[in-house]
Amino acid sequence: ELNMNNTAASVKTPKEELKDFIDIFPILSNEIIRELPGMDMPPQTVKWVEKLLETNVMGGKMNRGLTVLHSLQLLVEGRQLTRSEIFQANVLGWCVEWLQSFFLVADDLMDSSITRRGQPCWYRQPNPISNNGTPIGTIAVNDSFILESCIYILIKKYFRNEQYYADILDLFHETSYQTELGQLLDLTTQPNRGDFSLFTLNTYRRIVKYKTAYYSFYLPVALAMLMCGINSTPAFETAKDILLPMGEYFQIQDDYLDCYGSPAVIGKIGRDIEENKCSWMICQAILNATPSQIETLKKHYGVDNPEDVQIVKKLFGEIDLKKIFKTYEEESYGLLVNKIKQVRIMPQEVFLKLLSKIYKRDL
Amino acid sequence: ELNMNNTAASVKTPKEELKDFIDIFPILSNEIIRELPGMDMPPQTVKWVEKLLETNVMGGKMNRGLTVLHSLQLLVEGRQLTRSEIFQANVLGWCVEWLQSFFLVADDLMDSSITRRGQPCWYRQPNPISNNGTPIGTIAVNDSFILESCIYILIKKYFRNEQYYADILDLFHETSYQTELGQLLDLTTQPNRGDFSLFTLNTYRRIVKYKTAYYSFYLPVALAMLMCGINSTPAFETAKDILLPMGEYFQIQDDYLDCYGSPAVIGKIGRDIEENKCSWMICQAILNATPSQIETLKKHYGVDNPEDVQIVKKLFGEIDLKKIFKTYEEESYGLLVNKIKQVRIMPQEVFLKLLSKIYKRDL
């Protein structure tokens, strides 16, 4: 079995691909954990980090993570990937998942969220070391840093000798910064409750491009491009030109589901209304409401109280945001397909595959 | 004036060196800020980031930052540094200051601290965008991420073409992770108030090695070593062997000053007693107290109430922690000097200079 890692892997079904992806998690998690005793970390600290990784990195839909491998497969056109390429692509995929967990742990704390992926948010879970039921609380901030650090441990371990090592690091750094700017926009676009002056579609689109689209859509595809040796700026610009609008479309779905999705399906309890968020829903409501409906929205939007939320949701119904969303979704899909059909610099399938994964998801 | 950046700079006094260092801050800050409008960030967001940098990166003692240049000067033995080398060393020095600001902004939130460098902690300052006096609060978490991201923007800008570029990135990543593990130890070593079982010198030394020594002492010297082309593992191990104990000594001073330093001098109000911290003071108090004094400590240590704090401080006086500290300081200084005198692999002056900066500081 010499050089088995360089032999072509057999073709896999989507289910097998997902299983292969999930099977890599314990290997990567163990890379982090097994170093800790040698660094003199006591058993309770090792257990803490283990629980941190299990609870926050695993359990998502893993679409972002699998996108690296899927994109790489379509980018190499025709030839089969080696086992070693598949493994490396999946390591980068897990790094995207790790990046997301870094952001989500902090985001839930900043948004005062209650649940995530069907369980209490990490900062609300009981501190595993203390015996008096106090929650993890703000220790979650440092935990989010640790999740971020794992990315660089894993990249160093599996990519230190690749000629594109520094490019991967630069890409993760830039994507992190873009996401942080998006979070800053998100957190400062609702300075005063009842002030709707910043709730415009322009502001909205800027927020979601930065807080979601770069890391969820551009990052995994760009990683695959780096892995297969692409280094032409126009190729990366083309990818951005399609993937950032696709990310916007995805976030609009997320905002819609925050209001109309079932918590059992989306794994979290929507709180955009309570948290006075500049969501697509409120921006569209403002655009389509009568002056008297706007007055009602101003009175009840952004109040953390079930009765106010009910009034807002009733108004959303009257304005028929469901219909406005369906129309938007069709339009947006059409525009994206048209854009993709014009791509010549790389295989269109990379983008079509991604679009097919999110079109009409979870509705 | 062709190639002026490659000519030797004239010898500077410490005051001129500090001024040169401080003068670089606006240049670096501007590197970050001027990119933002082109990224479509609105004026209020640009102002936010500007204020974030000014408030949190500037205003420290800048010892860590200046250490990169000082170490580099001593490492090249004899020859004078070029202007360009001085500038690059100072950029890395500022990156160390930026890393510290990343950690301090989050640390103050996690420790519920009140002031930092003589002003309210960032998370307690009023949100500059909202007009109703609400504090920045947990948005400070994302702000700390942004401070971290700046490090990598600056390193990329000034070091992308150096052959040691990836080594600098690896070093910042590793140091960040070590500091985060130290913070985790720090935050989980006082699970239950009145439980002194974890307050031992062994635990204490592990915490401070990770949370302080790596980033404050090892990092700036190791950066200078990378800049002058050192890549032998034994040299970096020797540096660690001296700089980590030096960092421990520094943190013990910090713990002492938390109790006995003047807030006007140290720029912050000590809260280690209120926050139930595993500080050197409580570890030494436990080692030197009578059983009845320990009972009193268990009752009053870790309570956020001025009367309890007074009782603890009175006991620290009875145990004479001031004297125990002075004795420790002399001993520790002697041990460090002896260690340094045995170094052959690199100039001893690198370490002696650093030690001279902290011995009997601010007392």
Ligand SMILES: [Mg+2]
């Ligand atoms: Mg959220």
Ligand SMILES: [Mg+2]
């Ligand atoms: Mg959020």
Ligand SMILES: [Mg+2]
């Ligand atoms: Mg949402």
Ligand SMILES: [Mg+2]
């Ligand atoms: Mg603190």
Ligand SMILES: [Mg+2]
């Ligand atoms: Mg702390």
Ligand SMILES: [Mg+2]
């Ligand atoms: Mg302290």
